[in-house]
Amino acid sequence: MTTIPAPAERYAHLIAKVQTYDYHYYVLDNPLVPDADYDALVRDIRALEAEHPELIAPDSPSQRVGGGLLAHFESVAHAIPMLSLDNVFSEAELGEFNQRIIERLGLPAEANITYV
Structure with a gap:
């Protein structure tokens, strides 16, 4: 029988996943998942935050915009x-x-x- 993770556990797992994807996308310029999959994860995080505002973490993707820029890109x-x-x-x-x-x-x- 599969157990459903508690909201806090699921929330932490989703944030860790998105942070990994952010690092690969923004720092390594090597996306691991399609944009639609990434966006679905972020929507899941926002839905959990709406249901459980006490979970909102400062490192949540909903609390920031974008990621770090690669040094070799010019404006x-x-x-x-x-x-x-x-x-x-x-x-x-x-x-x-x-x-x-x-x-x-x-x-x-x-x-x-x-x-x-």
Whole structure:
């Protein structure tokens, strides 16, 4: 029979996993998992934190943005701002992203944008 780990144990396990993935992604430039898998882990952490706010740890991915930068990367100024899809997981969220782009560009609401 499989036992379900207590929330605190699961939370600590998820954070350790994400920290390992962060190190490989940000420091070694060698991702271990696809972005969707990583994002699912972070969503699980946030869900646990919402249910058990007493668990929130300072080293939780929800308490910081990004990771350390690799030293050999140079800063690049983009002529056009680079915009992120964030964590878009449905057509509805994609539509909301498209609407934000249209508004930010000052285009009419019915504008049709081609993305590459």
